[in-house]
Amino acid sequence: MKAVVQDRYGAPEVLRIEELDRPAVRDHDVLIRVRAAGVDAGVWHTTAGKPYLIRLFGFGLRAPKQRTPGRDVAGQVTEVGAQVTWFKPGDEVFGTTLEGSFAEFTRTTEDRLAVKPETISFEQAAASPISGCAALHALRDAGRLRAGERVLVLGAGGGVGSFAVQIAVALGAKVTGVASTSKVDFVRSLGAEKVIDYEREDFADRPERYHLIVDTAGHNSLSRLRRVLVRYGTLVIVGGEGGGMLLGGFGRSLAAPLASVFVRERMIGLMSEEDQPALETLREMLASGSITPRIDRMFPLEEAGGAIEYLHSGSPRGKVVLTV
CATH class of the missing domain: 3.40.50.720 (NAD(P)-binding Rossmann-like Domain)
Structure with a gap:
């Protein structure tokens, strides 16, 4: 699969596209074909390794432990583990992953996902979780x-x-x-x-x-x-x-x-987390139209570095999203 990777901290130029194996699915995992990935401020921090406090939080002292950046994700379920009960292949979902969403496939656990409302796009869904x-x-x-x-x-x-x-x-x-x-x-x-x-x-x-x-x-x-x-x-x-x-x-x-x-x-x-109850509440609000994700600009996966730079400039009105 195609994925964005980084082997050291630095400016977005440290990111590159690489071919990786698809993640193996364990008992509690959900494998997602990524359609869109949100770009949030945390991505800039983990790419740059700044402030230094985040390195002490477990992201890696000298280099990022997680080579593929990104947490917000929206896409289609392609495979589920033996213990997964909430989702099945073919479901359209959105949520977060700890294993990098700037890729064609990612895996996460079912408690980090919710069903994507039919009324919104994958890009809008990916802009929403964090x-x-x-x-x-x-x-x-x-x-x-x-x-x-x-x-x-x-x-x-x-x-x-x-x-x-x-x-x-x-x-x-x-x-x-x-x-x-x-x-x-x-x-x-x-x-x-x-x-x-x-x-x-x-x-x-x-x-x-x-x-x-x-x-x-x-x-x-x-x-x-x-x-x-x-x-x-x-x-x-x-x-x-x-x-x-x-x-x-x-x-x-x-x-x-x-x-x-x-x-x-x-x-x-605030120390926020994207827990399942909060995602469900968010899903209901998105489905009802009481909130609408506002996307300023979308970038292809190959331009992940440019997307991060644009976000960090402070210019976006609303969200920035990668399309995959």
Whole structure:
């Protein structure tokens, strides 16, 4: 099979196409013919090996342990293990894999998959698991969002942010998005009641206060974000860039729960996972049309490096996807 591989950390140029054997199917495995693979911020980090903290998380100190990048996947089941009960060959599915989705075939376990809604494409499905589940967990679980509450989404025009705006609206919230000038109209089209152009206006100088802030951007201090929360409001940090070479954006996520002990507001560094219940909820929302994956650009598998560079530029409105 054709697959993207890397043998060292570095810029996307370290990626190349190579012919590999198809993964062997074990008892609990599902083999998928990949039709599309999502490109998320984590792919850039694991390709570059930055911040260095991720290498300590088990990705490999000097070189990536997993040679094929990518986790988001959508495709058709071609083979299942003896203990698999939820899926059969021919099923169209979406979800995640720990063994690389930038390939013609990948394997994963059935608890990382859900049935793809017929109403969306493989590309839309592949754009959804990581970003959609992160947004769902941030709002519903960590944020404890209730209908009628005011939500501020920073980085509203990006991958997680575009899902967060839509899911918050679907849950009955009053949403304000923060984005660059070029993404203001896009964020408004997602359903946000208000959009703040951070190039022209500082959200912290406005009089509004929010019950929940979901920060996917990573460029504001915790104290600055607390200023616009209501008393006992909640701040959820979802990834984010910035920081030094060691911790990167993880620094704020680690600091948030520690600082939360000394203040009235709840501050949480989200550690999201694409668990089966969350995928099922996401599937239902996708099937009903209450949320729609917004894809900015699609790249062929052979241009995986270019897709990662484009994502890292910050330009995309929504998601970037590889077609296979």
